[in-house]
Amino acid sequence: MMILSGDPPRSRILTLVLVVIILALAATPFLFPGAKALNVAAKICVFAALVASYDLLLGYTGSVSFAHTMFYGIGSYAIAIALYGMGPNWAAVATGIIVGLPLAALLALAIGLFSLRVAAIFFAMITLAVASAFQVLALQLSWLTGGEDGRSFQLPELLRPGTVLISKNLFGFEVNGRILTFYLVFAVSALMILALLRVVNSPFGRVLQAIRENRFRAEALGFRTVFHLTYANCLAALVAAGAGILNALWLRYAGPDTSLSFSIMLDILLMIVIGGMGTIYGAIIGATIFILAQNYLQSLMGVASKAASEAGLPLLPGLLHPDRWLLWLGLLFIASVYFFPTGVVGRLRHGGSDKGRGASH
Amino acid sequence: MTDLAANDPLPKPKRDIAPILLPIAVALLMIPLIGSTSSWLTLTAASLAMGMMIFIMASGLTLVFGLMDVLNFGHGAFIAVGAYVATLVLAPLATSIQADSLWTNLAVLAPAALLSMAVSGVLGLIVERVLILPVYGQHLKQILMTTGGLIVAEQTLYALWGPQIIPMPLPTSLRGSFILGDVAIAKYRVLAMLIGLAVFIAIQLVLNRTKLGLLIRAGVENREMVEALGYRIRRLFLGVFMTGSALAGLGGVMWALYREQVHASMSDDLTVLIFIVVIIGGLGSIGGCFIGAILVAMVANYGGFLVPKLALVSNILLMVAILMWRPRGLYAVTSR
Numbered sequence: 158m159m160i161l162s163g164d165p166p167r168s169r170i171l172t173l174v175l176v177v178i179i180l181a182l183a184a185t186p187f188l189f190p191g192a193k194a195l196n197v198a199a200k201i202c203v204f205a206a207l208v209a210s211y212d213l214l215l216g217y218t219g220s221v222s223f224a225h226t227m228f229y230g231i232g233s234y235a236i237a238i239a240l241y242g243m244g245p246n247w248a249a250v251a252t253g254i255i256v257g258l259p260l261a262a263l264l265a266l267a268i269g270l271f272s273l274r275v276a277a278i279f280f281a282m283i284t285l286a287v288a289s290a291f292q293v294l295a296l297q298l299s300w301l302t303g304g305e306d307g308r309s310f311q312l313p314e315l316l317r318p319g320t321v322l323i324s325k326n327l328f329g330f331e332v333n334g335r336i337l338t339f340y341l342v343f344a345v346s347a348l349m350i351l352a353l354l355r356v357v358n359s360p361f362g363r364v365l366q367a368i369r370e371n372r373f374r375a376e377a378l379g380f381r382t383v384f385h386l387t388y389a390n391c392l393a394a395l396v397a398a399g400a401g402i403l404n405a406l407w408l409r410y411a412g413p414d415t416s417l418s419f420s421i422m423l424d425i426l427l428m429i430v431i432g433g434m435g436t437i438y439g440a441i442i443g444a445t446i447f448i449l450a451q452n453y454l455q456s457l458m459g460v461a462s463k464a465a466s467e468a469g470l471p472l473l474p475g476l477l478h479p480d481r482w483l484l485w486l487g488l489l490f491i492a493s494v495y496f497f498p499t500g501v502v503g504r505l506r507h508g509g510s511d512k513g514r515g516a517s518h
Numbered sequence: 519m520t521d522l523a524a525n526d527p528l529p530k531p532k533r534d535i536a537p538i539l540l541p542i543a544v545a546l547l548m549i550p551l552i553g554s555t556s557s558w559l560t561l562t563a564a565s566l567a568m569g570m571m572i573f574i575m576a577s578g579l580t581l582v583f584g585l586m587d588v589l590n591f592g593h594g595a596f597i598a599v600g601a602y603v604a605t606l607v608l609a610p611l612a613t614s615i616q617a618d619s620l621w622t623n624l625a626v627l628a629p630a631a632l633l634s635m636a637v638s639g640v641l642g643l644i645v646e647r648v649l650i651l652p653v654y655g656q657h658l659k660q661i662l663m664t665t666g667g668l669i670v671a672e673q674t675l676y677a678l679w680g681p682q683i684i685p686m687p688l689p690t691s692l693r694g695s696f697i698l699g700d701v702a703i704a705k706y707r708v709l710a711m712l713i714g715l716a717v718f719i720a721i722q723l724v725l726n727r728t729k730l731g732l733l734i735r736a737g738v739e740n741r742e743m744v745e746a747l748g749y750r751i752r753r754l755f756l757g758v759f760m761t762g763s764a765l766a767g768l769g770g771v772m773w774a775l776y777r778e779q780v781h782a783s784m785s786d787d788l789t790v791l792i793f794i795v796v797i798i799g800g801l802g803s804i805g806g807c808f809i810g811a812i813l814v815a816m817v818a819n820y821g822g823f824l825v826p827k828l829a830l831v832s833n834i835l836l837m838v839a840i841l842m843w844r845p846r847g848l849y850a851v852t853s854r
Contacts, residue, residue, distance in 0.1 A: 215658075219658055221658060221661045221662075271838070271841075279797065281589075281591075281661055282589075282793040282794075282796075282797055283797070283837075285789075285790055285793060286790055286793060286794050286797075286833070286834055286837065287834060289787075289790045290831045290833070290834045293831075294831065297827075419786060423665070423669060426662065426665060430662060472677075472678075475677040475678065475680075476677045478677065480676070480681065481673055481676065481677050483669055483673050484669070484670060484673030484674060484676075484677060486669075487666050487667075487669035487670040487673060488666075488670055490662075490666040490669065491649065491663060491666040491667065491670065494653070494659055494662045494663050494666065495652055495653070495663070498659065
């Protein structure tokens with residue numbers, strides 16, 4: 158209970174699902190051989206942390222930010238540029254972290270001070286504008302960021318796939334630098350999610366929820382709402398930048414498509430809404446469902462599309478084309494905002510009834 | 519206070535002209551900076567044309583927000599839909615587009631634009647009923663629902679038309695420029711300016727001279743009071759929403775012709791631009807939206823000419839500067 162900050166999943170099925178997900182992730186290198194499974198597992202870890210940090214904003218304070226990928230991108234690019242420029246050593250990793258995290262926090266502070274004073278809707282629009290400007294900026298400063306191509310880099314010796322830590326004849330599995338990197342990603346993501354759980358269950362987190370439910374009243378009770386919101390914004394940015402660092406370390410690459418594009422922002426929104434806002438656990442569920450769907454549903458759609466085109470049906474092949482999977486997720490997104498706004502977690506916690514405290518008002 | 523006699527006209531509220539002077543001041547300030555008068559005139563014309571197109575797209579959004587506190591993050595979808603629908607008319611009639619006669623060209627463009635507006639408007643009706651009505655009054659869900667709507671619309675466009683960029687050539691008679699001395703002004707920009715001005719004047723006339731406009735303006739200022747007087751503001755809102763969507767569709771056609779290409783991702787870029795315009799102008803204000811659109815276009819054109827590097831963040835800087843001056847936008851019309 159201590160480790161979960163006194164906020165257990167509060168549902169048997171949910172607990173079971175979470176345990177299965179976490180065990181499966183932890184055992185991926187041994188259970189599911191192959192690069193694809195490991196990539197999917199690492200991506201789930203990174204996105205679970207990223208989405209959890211977004212939940213702090215969306216679910217707990219009720220402010221919609223469209224700049225979350227910007228912080229994610231700052232983390233990714235900071236580590237990528239450091240490792241690219243300084244060579245594959247630990248000093249470069251440290252530099253990337255030391256530059257990236259404060260930069261993200263400072264930018265979040267600036268945006269927060271500028272726009273959180275006003276209504277939530279202003280905040281959403283201003284973050285959208287700032288994020289798109291940042292994206293263009295990152296593309297244009299190609300001497301620094303590599304432009305459209307991004308930056309590929311090498312990891313320090315210890316984390317490379319070639320480094321064999323435990324040879325195959327000891328356990329029957331080879332533990333190499335790649336698997337070590339995976340566990341680094343897994344452990345840091347887990348730590349960040351637990352830290353967020355701690356934050357939202359602290360008195361500070363309660364104030365955030367009070368602001369979400371009724372900002373005017375929270376202010377009347379004497380809380381400095383702008384301070385609290387800005388603080389939450391900075392914390393979320395820090396964790397997002399942390400997730401970005403992990404993502405870049407895992408991919409050994411940072412580029413506009415993997416760490417900065419607007420479609421990642423939409424992915425985050427989809428994950429959080431499907432998983433359940435204002436629960437933190439929803440982030441883990443949402444990220445798992447979404448990324449599994451992204452990686453495996455697409456091939457299924459490919460088969461369906463082919464079958465439809467062979468059957469000579471009009472329109473369906475286009476609609477079922479693997480590249481159109483976002484269409485179906487978009488429909489799912491709308492349906493879930495409409496029919497079960499508390500997401501999977503809320504559904505499981507309240508046994509299918511919506512009587513429980515909704516987290517999405 | 520002075521006493522009013524019975525026959526005196528009612529005292530008029532003071533006109534706030536500082537925002538109107540702002541774009542004029544910016545334009546005049548640019549003359550010495552740019553140096554040559556002919557490039558200044560060309561750039562100014564370009565700014566005005568671009569500003570008008572942005573205004574057409576943004577006007578619906580600002581009214582919808584002002585009237586019902588609904589912020590439609592999917593507004594960009596109407597723009598893209600409008601542009602795509604226009605290709606349905608323009609592609610089969612390519613020969614009339616290539617004909618070198620203004621009237622033949624316009625005879626094709628006009629129905630294309632009208633069809634786009636009709637389809638966008640009907641889509642607006644569906645979106646309002648399906649996506650916005652169920653979550654009416656809940657900001658967070660509105661943003662999520664309309665963002666979801668944007669994803670679905672964009673993906674559907676890709677599914678129907680394919681992911682490639684569709685070329686949309688300008689009609690022959692609208693190509694080229696009017697040359698006045700050493701000043702060149704593209705013909706299409708003149709047309710865009712004329713349409714934009716017509717739309718602006720039409721909106722202003724409806725808002726200021728008709729009972730419908732009176733109700734809309736009253737609704738923007740105080741919705742409850744209009745409802746208390748017995749008007750069905752929801753129906754009014756639906757009408758405004760559909761009109762706004764149709765205008766976005768028109769703007770989409772014009773923008774596609776301006777860029778001479780159609781792609782679903784155009785809605786993403788334009789959404790950001792439109793939001794900046796709506797924020798600068800003050801949510802709910804048509805006049806502010808008009809001035810904001812021109813300012814954004816001016817910053818893009820002058821900025822792109824003088825300091826190309828700055829053009830990337832110039833819109834954000836403009837927004838910051840305006841909000842420092844007037845935190846609620848140029849004209850704060852809503853009481854919220």
